Amino acid sequence: MALGLLWLGLALLEALQTQAWVSTLNLIPAPPLLRVPLQPDFQNDQFQGKWYVIGLAGNKFNKEYLQFTMYATVYELNEDNSYDVTSILAWNQTCDHWLRTFIPSSQPGQFTLGYIERYIGTQSYTVRVVTTDYNQVATVFFKKVYNNQEYFKITLYGRTKELTPELKENFISFAKSLNLTDEHIIFPIPIDQCIDE
Numbered sequence: 001m002a003l004g005l006l007w008l009g010l011a012l013l014e015a016l017q018t019q020a021w022v023s024t025l026n027l028i029p030a031p032p033l034l035r036v037p038l039q040p041d042f043q044n045d046q047f048q049g050k051w052y053v054i055g056l057a058g059n060k061f062n063k064e065y066l067q068f069t070m071y072a073t074v075y076e077l078n079e080d081n082s083y084d085v086t087s088i089l090a091w092n093q094t095c096d097h098w099l100r101t102f103i104p105s106s107q108p109g110q111f112t113l114g115y116i117e118r119y120i121g122t123q124s125y126t127v128r129v130v131t132t133d134y135n136q137v138a139t140v141f142f143k144k145v146y147n148n149q150e151y152f153k154i155t156l157y158g159r160t161k162e163l164t165p166e167l168k169e170n171f172i173s174f175a176k177s178l179n180l181t182d183e184h185i186i187f188p189i190p191i192d193q194c195i196d197e
């Protein structure tokens with residue numbers, strides 16, 4: 001088993017995208033936000049808690065990430081309606097925690113990154129909950145401008161580590177509606193380390 005690859009973590013993924021060579025790739029343009037659906041009547045309290053990342057698609061992903069292992073993201077609501085967002089991933093035989101804050105924006109279900117000045121090179125960062133039923137599944141859209149390049153990704157979240165094939169198919173269709181191809185869509189491998197804590 002390619003353990004090295006299995007341990008490939010989100011940290012690495014984030015690091016890779018910031019490398020200069022990315023800017024020489026032909027990135028699929030990010031859709032305008034208006035083209036991305038928004039969960040009506042978003043309930044920020046019900047969205048809290050742990051979500052497993054079942055699917056991932058974005059204009060910087062490719063087949064090299066196929067053996068990417070599953071990570072989990074926990075949303076905790078603050079009194080000011082921002083979220084503390086913690087991603088937990090297995091990395092180099094330890095559990096890595098990656099923290100950030102999502103600040104509510106003009107529309108319920110849409111957020112910006114808090115303390116963005118700490119993320120050198122990041123000019124904007126938008127999070128938009130596309131759809132969710134709160135207790136089973138969610139799709140979230142992320143768009144970031146980094147060094148004048150627009151990156152976008154969508155995540156398929158599950159409250160459990162498995163979702164039905166239909167839900168995965170819906171996710172693939174949505175990715176393709178944003179001009180992504182099969183090349184850009186990955187389903188991280190479920191693991192038990194770290195993400196069940």
Ligand SMILES: *[C@@H]1O[C@H](CO)[C@@H](O)[C@H](O)[C@H]1NC(C)=O
Nearest residue numbers: 029030031032035177178179
């Ligand atoms: C997909 O690509 C086509 C052709 O470049 C473009 O017209 C369309 O707006 C794109 N769709 C989205 C959702 O960005």
Ligand SMILES: *[C@@H]1O[C@H](CO)[C@@H](O)[C@H](O)[C@H]1NC(C)=O
Nearest residue numbers: 007009011012091092093094
């Ligand atoms: C992995 O963990 C070991 C032990 O904690 C450490 O010495 C090593 O530098 C780490 N490797 C990477 C790539 O972070």
